[in-house]
Every structure is written in C-alpha cells, then in structure tokens.
Amino acid sequence: MSNMINSLSNMRLLDDLARKETFIHRIHPLIKLLTTVVYLTVVVSFERYEIIGLLPFIFYPILIFAFAELPVAPILKMILLIEPFIIGIGILNPLFDHSKVLFGGIAISKGWVTFLSILIKCSLTVTASILLIATTGMDRFAVALRMLKIPKIFVLQILLTYRYISVLIEEVSRMIRAYSLRAPGQKGLKWSAWGSFAGQILLRTFERAERVYQAMNLRGFTGEYYTGDIAKLSFKDLAYFAAWSLFFIIARIYNIPVLIGSLFTGVI
Amino acid sequence: MSHHKIEVRNLYFSYPDGHKAIKNMSFSIYHGESIGIIGANGAGKSTLLMLLMGVYFPDGGEVLVGDVRVTKKTLPMIRQRLGMVFQDPDDQLFMTTVYEDVAFGPRNYKLEEEDVERRVMQALEKVGIPHLKDRAPYKLSGGEKRSAAIASVLSMQPDVLIMDEPTSGLDPKSRRRVIDLLKSFEHTKIITSHDLDMVLETCKRIIVIKKGEIAADGTAVDILSNEDLLNSCGLELPLSLQKCPVCGTSKGKFGYIHEKIVVDKEAKKELRLTRE
Ligand SMILES: Nc1ncnc2c1ncn2[C@@H]1O[C@H](COP(=O)(O)OP(=O)(O)OP(=O)(O)O)[C@@H](O)[C@H]1O
Numbered sequence: 001m002s003n004m005i006n007s008l009s010n011m012r013l014l015d016d017l018a019r020k021e022t023f024i025h026r027i028h029p030l031i032k033l034l035t036t037v038v039y040l041t042v043v044v045s046f047e048r049y050e051i052i053g054l055l056p057f058i059f060y061p062i063l064i065f066a067f068a069e070l071p072v073a074p075i076l077k078m079i080l081l082i083e084p085f086i087i088g089i090g091i092l093n094p095l096f097d098h099s100k101v102l103f104g105g106i107a108i109s110k111g112w113v114t115f116l117s118i119l120i121k122c123s124l125t126v127t128a129s130i131l132l133i134a135t136t137g138m139d140r141f142a143v144a145l146r147m148l149k150i151p152k153i154f155v156l157q158i159l160l161t162y163r164y165i166s167v168l169i170e171e172v173s174r175m176i177r178a179y180s181l182r183a184p185g186q187k188g189l190k191w192s193a194w195g196s197f198a199g200q201i202l203l204r205t206f207e208r209a210e211r212v213y214q215a216m217n218l219r220g221f222t223g224e225y226y227t228g229d230i231a232k233l234s235f236k237d238l239a240y241f242a243a244w245s246l247f248f249i250i251a252r253i254y255n256i257p258v259l260i261g262s263l264f265t266g267v268i
Numbered sequence: 269m270s271h272h273k274i275e276v277r278n279l280y281f282s283y284p285d286g287h288k289a290i291k292n293m294s295f296s297i298y299h300g301e302s303i304g305i306i307g308a309n310g311a312g313k314s315t316l317l318m319l320l321m322g323v324y325f326p327d328g329g330e331v332l333v334g335d336v337r338v339t340k341k342t343l344p345m346i347r348q349r350l351g352m353v354f355q356d357p358d359d360q361l362f363m364t365t366v367y368e369d370v371a372f373g374p375r376n377y378k379l380e381e382e383d384v385e386r387r388v389m390q391a392l393e394k395v396g397i398p399h400l401k402d403r404a405p406y407k408l409s410g411g412e413k414r415s416a417a418i419a420s421v422l423s424m425q426p427d428v429l430i431m432d433e434p435t436s437g438l439d440p441k442s443r444r445r446v447i448d449l450l451k452s453f454e455h456t457k458i459i460t461s462h463d464l465d466m467v468l469e470t471c472k473r474i475i476v477i478k479k480g481e482i483a484a485d486g487t488a489v490d491i492l493s494n495e496d497l498l499n500s501c502g503l504e505l506p507l508s509l510q511k512c513p514v515c516g517t518s519k520g521k522f523g524y525i526h527e528k529i530v531v532d533k534e535a536k537k538e539l540r541l542t543r544e
C-alpha cells in the first residue's frame with residue numbers, strides 16, 4: 001500500500017520534471033498538446049489486429065525521453081501502475097475471440113492479437129500523455145487548453161482534480177502512517193478498519209480541498225489561471241509540430257516495418 | 269483614513285451543523301492598528317477571520333470594510349484589500365514553485381508580468397527567502413513554508429494583513445523571524461494566536477474571545493497582565509509576565525531581580541572578605 005502511494009506521489013515528480021529547461025521543455029505548450037493529440041488520434045485509429053504497424057510509434061516517446069532528459073525508471077513505474085487497468089480492459093478478448101490468424105507462419109488466436117494490440121496502444125497513449133505533462137507542466141498545459149478555447153470550467157476541473165489528487169494522496173499517506181505506527185507488525189489495513197478509513201479520507205480531503213479553494217479565492221482567483229508570459233509561437237515550434245505530424249501520418253499510411261523488411265528481402 | 273476601517277456589528281454565525289460559533293460580536297479596527305485576537309481552542313478565532321474575509325457570511329449583523337459591506341458582490345474589492353495567511357501553510361501553497369505561488373495573487377489582478385516579478389521578489393525579500401523561489405513548496409520546512417505563505421499574501425500588497433496563528437509550529441529562530449517581520453509591517457494587522465508573548469510583542473490592542481463572544485477588548489498591556497481574566501478564558505499570563513520560574517519573583521521593569529543570585533553574590537563577597 002505504501003509502495004503504491006510512493007509511486008503515486010510521483011505526481012509531484014511530474015511537476016519537478018516540468019521545470020527542466022531542455023529543448024523539448026521550451027517548445028510552446030500548445031504545440032506539444034497538439035502534437036500529442038495527433039499522436040493519440042493516429043495510434044488509436046489503427047484497427048484492432050494491428051501490431052507491427054504500431055511499432056514505429058515507439059520512436060516518439062523514446063526521443064522525448066532522450067531529448068527532455070527524463071528519468072526512465074520512475075515514469076515507467078507510473079505507466080506500470082496503470083497497466084493493470086489496461087489488462088483488465090483487454091483480457092476478455094482472448095476468451096471470446098478464438099478465431100486463428102496466421103502470423104509469420106504461426107497460427108495465433110485473434111483474441112490474443114487484439115489483446116496485444118490494445119496493450120500496445122494503451123501503453124503508447126498513456127506514455128505520451130504522461131510525457132506531455134512531464135515536459136509541459138499542468139499549469140502550462142491548462143494555458144494551452146485555454147488557447148484552444150476549451151471552456152474555462154473544464155480546464156478548471158482538470159487543474160483542480162490534478163491538485164486535489166496530490167492532496168488526497170498526502171492525506172491518505174498521513175493516515176496510513178498514523179495507522180501503521182499504532183499497529184506494529186501488521187501488514188496493510190485490517191479489513192474492519194477499512195470503512196472508517198475510507199470515510200475519514202473522504203471527509204478530510206473534502207475539507208482540505210475546500211480550504212485550498214478558499215485560499216485561492218482569497219487571492220483573487222476567479223476561475224482563470226494565469227501562468228506568466230508564454231512566448232509567442234515561433235518557427236521552431238511549427239517545424240516541430242509539422243515534422244512529428246508528418247512522421248505520424250506516414251507511419252499510419254505506410255506500414256514502415258513491413259516496408260523496411262521488404263526492402264531487405266527485395267520484394268515490394 | 270476611514271477607508272481602512274474594519275467594523276463588525278452584532279455579528280452572529282452558526283455552522284451548518286447548528287454549532288453557534290459567533291454570538292453578538294461588535295468591534296471596530298482603525299487604520300494602522302495591530303490587533304491580537306486570543307482565546308482558547310475552539311473559541312471562534314478562525315471562524316471570525318473567515319467572516320472578515322467573506323469566506324463565510326454572517327447569519328446576523330454585518331462586517332464593513334471601509335464603508336463597504338462584505339457581500340458576494342463586494343468580495344473581489346474587499347479581498348484585494350485584506351490579505352489572509354492561513355493557519356496551515358499547506359492550504360495556502362498550491363502551485364508548483366514558491367515563485368509561482370507568490371505570483372498567483374498579482375497575476376489574478378492582471379498585472380503586467382514585469383510588475384508581477386517585481387512584487388514577487390519584493391515579497392520574497394521581505395520575508396527573507398528569495399533563495400527559495402524555485403523550490404517546490406511541499407519540499408520546504410515548516411518555517412520556510414510559513415514565510416512563503418506570508419510572502420504569497422504580501423505580494424498582493426493588501427491594506428490589512430490577517431494572520432491565523434502565524435507562529436504555531438515554528439522553532440524559536442523561525443518564530444523570532446516571523447515576529448520581527450510582523451513588527452516591521454506598517455499595515456493594519458489582525459493576528460490570532462495562542463502565543464501570547466508574540467501577541468504582546470506585536471500587538472497594541474487585544475480582543476479576547478470566549479465561546480464565540482467578546483470577553484474583553486483593551487490594550488495589550490492591560491489585558492495580558494490581567495491574570496483572572498486570562499484564566500477565566502482558558503488562557504494564562506504570557507511567559508514574559510509570569511513569575512520567575514527559578515525564584516518566584518515577578519519580572520520588574522529591568523527583568524527579574526533574582527534574589528538567589530543576589531544572595532550568592534553576597535556570599536561570595538563574604539567569602540572574599542573572609543579570605544582577605
Ligand atoms: N466546519 C465546521 N463545522 C462545524 N463546526 C465547526 C466547524 N469549524 C469549526 N467549528 C466549531 O466552531 C468553533 C470555533 O472554531 P474555530 O476554528 O473558529 O476555533 P479557533 O478559536 O480558531 O480554535 P483554535 O485555537 O483551535 O484554532 C469550535 O467549537 C468548532 O468546533
């Protein structure tokens with residue numbers, strides 16, 4: 001349990017990472033947002049049996065990791081945390097879809113192929129979203145959303161949810177610490193304590209969230225978030241967007257691994 | 269200047285669960301005054317501050333800032349004038365860096381970014397933490413957090429500074445820093461605290477609250493030396509006005525007159541005399 005909290009508290013890590021000063025970080029937030037949107041759309045648009053065609057898309061996260069100088073391990077941990085949910089979504093496919101497909105000469109159940117496809121798609125999209133926040137920061141991300149004329153209320157919702165998640169995590173970890181100090185030698189929570197625990201957490205975070213919100217109001221908050229000056233779009237930004245979009249679209253239309261493979265084998 | 273006056277008239281307030289937290293309070297605070305609000309736990313100090321700031325609205329009576337009643341409509345104007353530092357700095361610091369946090373208020377008032385920066389740096393220097401500006405607030409120590417929280421309010425350049433327990437949970441050095449800071453403000457100040465020595469040092473006037481009502485209102489020296497009054501309100505004399513814990517004498521104008529030490533000195537004198 002406390003392990004999970006540790007990895008979740010990596011949310012704060014995202015804030016820290018977003019403050020780095022690399023080439024990627026300096027790209028205009030709006031551009032990074034749009035690039036991510038294109039990426040997500042293209043990845044999701046692949047049909048359910050596609051696996052090979054998805055492979056080139058791993059280049060995007062790899063390059064971002066490299067150029068933005070992000071630590072791989074903690075971010076992978078975050079992604080792994082979400083993986084069980086993805087598996088939960090995809091795991092029924094192998095059970096229901098028993099038809100076979102030939103894959104490099106071996107017959108595989110189509111169910112497993114779709115499962116793998118879902119797994120890859122989800123991992124890629126989750127990674128891309130996390131990388132967007134890790135290189136942009138939630139505040140600038142919100143500004144980018146506002147530039148796209150997303151209604152204030154939605155942007156605010158996202159921002160506050162993000163803030164309150166860390167508030168919730170801190171509250172939970174405090175309670176767990178208090179609990180485990182008075183229950184030595186006990187692993188996890190006794191089930192009989194779960195009810196009051198959950199109730200307490202709800203009430204506490206609710207109150208805390210309200211106080212945070214009051215503090216924001218007292219300092220003139222009216223629902224609009226201002227994050228200082230954000231530079232105007234430059235040529236570099238546009239080039240960044242164009243280059244990635246081009247790559248994504250080409251990789252969507254042409255199956256690059258197959259193309260390369262056929263180049264080597266000489267059959268086109 | 270009358271527009272800095274804060275007036276509370278026949279204030280009543282109950283929490284939604286029916287608890288009557290404030291009962292028939294009236295007082296006025298004038299420009300430049302420093303007011304300490306003291307009272308036992310649960311007396312209603314924080315609640316009163318929330319009413320002043322318009323976080324809660326009274327069930328009866330009214331709060332006037334300048335000549336303006338605190339209502340939903342006048343809130344933006346009022347909040348620009350009153351700056352409040354919360355009891356728990358964690359509630360107040362919610363941005364990703366100290367700088368962003370201190371800049372949050374000025375930016376909400378749509379100042380130019382240069383002015384924002386100037387105000388932020390001024391506020392940070394005033395509380396002595398310009399070196400922390402790029403740190404994440406949640407990574408600071410308690411005292412640093414408090415300083416950051418105070419800076420985040422100072423950057424809004426309020427006319428009136430309201431603080432809920434500014435010295436709670438601070439080590440002696442940090443506490444001293446906050447006290448010196450408070451003393452250096454020419455703002456109108458409203459401070460709640462259990463740290464009566466701090467209140468004695470920083471405030472000229474004291475309002476004592478007991479179970480949601482005003483039990484006393486007067487000068488700090490009068491009230492803080494009134495042992496019976498303080499005892500009846502769940503408080504006790506400030507340490508600096510208590511009897512010397514070593515020999516039991518009262519503190520005089522020039523500090524304790526320690527009989528024991530005097531005696532010892534005489535003993536020494538005698539020793540010396542006998543030796544000679
Ligand atoms: N949200 C709430 N709902 C119901 N009752 C509340 C709430 N907050 C405070 N109270 C009650 O109102 C009374 C006054 O509380 P308040 O927080 O103003 O006290 P305080 O003087 O600030 O105390 P402390 O010195 O401990 O900070 C207390 O009896 C408290 O139980």
Ligand SMILES: [Mg+2]
Binds near residue numbers: 313314315355432
């Ligand atoms: Mg209080």
